[in-house]
Amino acid sequence: MNSPWSEFQFDTPVCQRYQIGPLKMWIHGxxxxxxxxxxxxxxxxxxxxxxxxxxxxxxxxWTQIIVRNPDRVIRFFPVMPDRAVVVRLRNxxxxxxxxxxxxxxxxPVWVRIFVGRDSTEGxxxxxxxxxxxxxxxxxxxxELCYSLKIPCELALTTTNxxxxxxxxxxxxxxxxxxxxxxxxxxxxxxxxxxxxxxKANWANEVNAEYQxxxxxxxxxYHEKPPEFDEIEGMLMPAREQNSNGLMQRTIGNLKxxxx
Numbered sequence: 255m256n257s258p259w260s261e262f263q264f265d266t267p268v269c270q271r272y273q274i275g276p277l278k279m280w281i282h283g284x285x286x287x288x289x290x291x292x293x294x295x296x297x298x299x300x301x302x303x304x305x306x307x308x309x310x311x312x313x314x315x316w317t318q319i320i321v322r323n324p325d326r327v328i329r330f331f332p333v334m335p336d337r338a339v340v341v342r343l344r345n346x347x348x349x350x351x352x353x354x355x356x357x358x359x360x361x362p363v364w365v366r367i368f369v370g371r372d373s374t375e376g377x378x379x380x381x382x383x384x385x386x387x388x389x390x391x392x393x394x395x396x397e398l399c400y401s402l403k404i405p406c407e408l409a410l411t412t413t414n415x416x417x418x419x420x421x422x423x424x425x426x427x428x429x430x431x432x433x434x435x436x437x438x439x440x441x442x443x444x445x446x447x448x449x450x451x452x453k454a455n456w457a458n459e460v461n462a463e464y465q466x467x468x469x470x471x472x473x474x475y476h477e478k479p480p481e482f483d484e485i486e487g488m489l490m491p492a493r494e495q496n497s498n499g500l501m502q503r504t505i506g507n508l509k510x511x512x513x
Contacts, residue, residue: 256302256417257417257450258272258274258302258304258330258365258417259330259331259332259417259450259489260329260330261327261328261329261371262304262305262327262328262329262330263326263327264283264285264326264327264328265326267282267283267284267285268282268307269281269282269307269308269309269310270282270305270306270307270308271303271305271306271307271308272303272304272305272306272330273295273301273302273303274301274302274330274365274382274417274418275299275300275301275302275362275382275383275416275417275418275419276294276295276297276299276301276382276383276384276418277292277294277365277380277381277382277383277418278292278293278294278295279291279292279365279380280292280308280310280311280314281328281367282310283326283328283369285324285325285326286320286321286324287318287319287320287321288318288319288320288321288369288377289310289316289317289318289319290316290317290319290367290377290378290380291310291311291314291315291316291317292314292380293314294383294384299416300414300415300416300417300418302417317378319369319377319378321369321370321377323369323370323373325369325370325371325373327369327370327371328367328368328369329367329368329369329370329371329373330365330366330367330368331365331366331368331376331489331490332363332364332365332366332382332418332420332448332455332489332490333363333364333365333366333376333379333448333490333493334361334363334364334420334443334444334446334448334457334490334492334493335361335362335363335364335381335385335400335443336364336379336444336493337397337398337399337400337443338390338397338399338400338440338441338442338443338444339359339361339385339399339400339401339402339440339441339443340388340390340399340400340401340402340438340439340440340441341359341360341401341402341404341405341406341438341439341441342402342405342406342437342438343357343405343406343408343436343437343438343439344405344406344407344408346435346436346437347408347435347436347437348433348434348435348436349426349428349433349434349435349436349464350428350433350434351428351430351431351432351433352428352429353427353428354425354426354427354428355408355425355426356408356423356424356425356426357406357407357408357423357424357425357426357439358406358407358408358409358410358412358421358422358423358424359402359406359421359422359423359424359439359441360402360404360406360412360415360419360420360421360422361402361419361420361421361422361441361443361446361457362381362382362383362385362402362418362419362420363382363418363419363420363448363455364379364380364381364382365379365380365381365382365418366378366379366490367379367380382418382419383403383418385400385401385402385403386400386401387399387400387401388400388401390438390440391440397440399440406424406439410482415454417455419454419455420446420448420454420455420456420457421454421455421456421457421482422441422443422446422456422457422458422459422460423456423457423459423460423480423482424439424441424459424460424462425459425460425461425462426462426464427461427462427463427464428464429463429464429465430464430465430466431466432466434464441460443457443493444492444493444494445475445492445493445494446458446460446475446492447479447488447490447491447492448488448489448490449479449485449486449487449488449489450485450486450487450488450489451479451482451483451484451485451486452483452484452486453483454483455489456479456480456482456483456485457480458475458476458477458478458479458480458492459475459476459480460473460474460475460476461473461474461475461476
């Protein structure tokens with residue numbers, strides 16, 4: 255795959271345009287002072303444009319960043335969204351007692367901009383897709399999340415995801431005494447790393463054992479990349495350290511579950 259997750263040289267302080275999926279960025283810098291502006295395409299197009307010389311758009315808001323260590327190299331890396339994401343299933347799905355399934359969730363990343371080859375602190379995070387807000391759970395134990403537009407899949411049939419999306423496998427085991435009916439799930443992405451595969455970008459697998467509506471849900475996160483693709487390396491570690499053995503109450507009824 256051609257990838258935007260690399261470094262780019264600014265030979266002169268001109269304005270350059272970059273587009274990663276729907277996210278279109280204009281960047282202007284002289285090594286010490288950087289200006290960034292961005293907008294989003296109205297549709298979720300899989301466009302990749304890197305380092306195109308362009309005029310500075312005057313009708314957009316600009317963010318000015320002064321860096322400690324001047325450099326003419328910028329780097330882009332993907333990071334997970336800063337909130338949990340909620341995704342619906344394409345069809346309501348029933349998992350019988352002692353049954354299990356794998357759901358493939360397509361998560362749009364944020365683009366983190368670094369200045370300098372050795373910098374470990376990004377200067378700005380920009381969402382590749384503008385997501386709607388949604389509330390998941392009741393008014394007491396619920397939380398503000400992002401709502402994903404593309405439903406998750408039981409079989410990985412979607413192939414043209416674009417480089418701005420990450421596939422997260424969620425394995426659900428029903429250990430309750432009855433059937434589990436799912437319509438939506440909530441995934442806490444702060445425990446997920448991002449890996450570069452040969453066919454797509456991936457997150458580590460989430461495992462959840464549902465034990466009943468009034469009980470807890472045992473959650474664990476694999477520390478290795480999933481085995482659905484050949485992995486070429488890690489692009490970005492998780493926002494928070496991997497937390498295995500989490501016990502979390504399900505939110506809402508059987509149709510809504512949180513991981």
